[in-house]
Amino acid sequence: MNIFITLDYEIYFGKNHGTVERCIIYPTSELIRIAEKHNVRFCFFVDCGFILKLNEFRKQYPQLEKDYSAITKQVKYLSDSGHDIQLHIHPHWEDSSYNGERWIIDVSRYKLADFNETEIADIVYRYKKVLTDITSKTIFSFRAGGWCLQPFNKIKKAFIDNGITLDSSVFKNGFYTSDQYSYDFRNAPDKAIYHFDDEPTKEVENGVFIELPISSIRNSPLFFWRLFLLGRKNPYLHKPLGDGTAMPAPGYRKKLLTKYTVNPVAVDGYNAYLLEKVLRKLMKKKFEHMVIIGHPKALSRYSIRKIDEFVEKNKGKHNFTTFTKMFKNKE
Numbered sequence: 001m002n003i004f005i006t007l008d009y010e011i012y013f014g015k016n017h018g019t020v021e022r023c024i025i026y027p028t029s030e031l032i033r034i035a036e037k038h039n040v041r042f043c044f045f046v047d048c049g050f051i052l053k054l055n056e057f058r059k060q061y062p063q064l065e066k067d068y069s070a071i072t073k074q075v076k077y078l079s080d081s082g083h084d085i086q087l088h089i090h091p092h093w094e095d096s097s098y099n100g101e102r103w104i105i106d107v108s109r110y111k112l113a114d115f116n117e118t119e120i121a122d123i124v125y126r127y128k129k130v131l132t133d134i135t136s137k138t139i140f141s142f143r144a145g146g147w148c149l150q151p152f153n154k155i156k157k158a159f160i161d162n163g164i165t166l167d168s169s170v171f172k173n174g175f176y177t178s179d180q181y182s183y184d185f186r187n188a189p190d191k192a193i194y195h196f197d198d199e200p201t202k203e204v205e206n207g208v209f210i211e212l213p214i215s216s217i218r219n220s221p222l223f224f225w226r227l228f229l230l231g232r233k234n235p236y237l238h239k240p241l242g243d244g245t246a247m248p249a250p251g252y253r254k255k256l257l258t259k260y261t262v263n264p265v266a267v268d269g270y271n272a273y274l275l276e277k278v279l280r281k282l283m284k285k286k287f288e289h290m291v292i293i294g295h296p297k298a299l300s301r302y303s304i305r306k307i308d309e310f311v312e313k314n315k316g317k318h319n320f321t322t323f324t325k326m327f328k329n330k331e
């Protein structure tokens, strides 16, 4: 099995966005420690719109210099040491600004598809360029902010023009719609990898894009009751390391606590408890790839320990790898 541990590298977008140190730098340094201990590499989907905004506002507000330099240094370090740096787009940065004390985050245009095609072309070009400039490497993979990459036909041309050929945003059977979010992966093929053209859930043999979906799991409400209770009972172990709050997702928490739901397989917090179980399930299905999502900001002391154990236990039997290693030379 090829195992891709992928991390969306970003601050929070809710009422309290948190600090760069606690949401990004420190938890990522813990991942670097695990990677170096076991000699494995991870994939980081970097929220490059944030780097562009830091760059824009740091001249006016020198206190942002520290955040800008910490992030660009860490991204460069990750890339130089063999981790993947790939494109993660949260286009709401286009409408957001810094007021001298905090970021004023406007999520009224949250998805790429909320912009017109000229704007999308410009965003994809600039967001990709900032990562290429930092890493001097080829960026060809994408994860949509909040899984929102539909309708894809609005985005397709910008991806082709900018050499984005692999997407890893879909998780089979996921679906959710709110004022900000919109994704529906219920029709996605039940496969570890496939090609597509106009719609990431519709397989097209020899399609121009590769979809490497995030592995998904069906959770009982009981699992989330346990997750929320553990956070209360033992915050030291189970609270996220990031110090911000998530963007509201109306009805989502209630859905998790009352119904069976399909969720992406994740290393975030208590979700890491399920890694072994999912790996066994995917092996039984004869899948060749397992894609795990995570966010440095949402890691907990518990999940860091679990990632360490998971890698330790499986590094001899399975291949912990990156998009660049697996796909770059095979295009």
Ligand SMILES: [Zn+2]
Pocket (backbone or CB within 6 Å): 008, 010, 047, 088, 090, 144, 145, 146
């Ligand atoms: Zn994100």
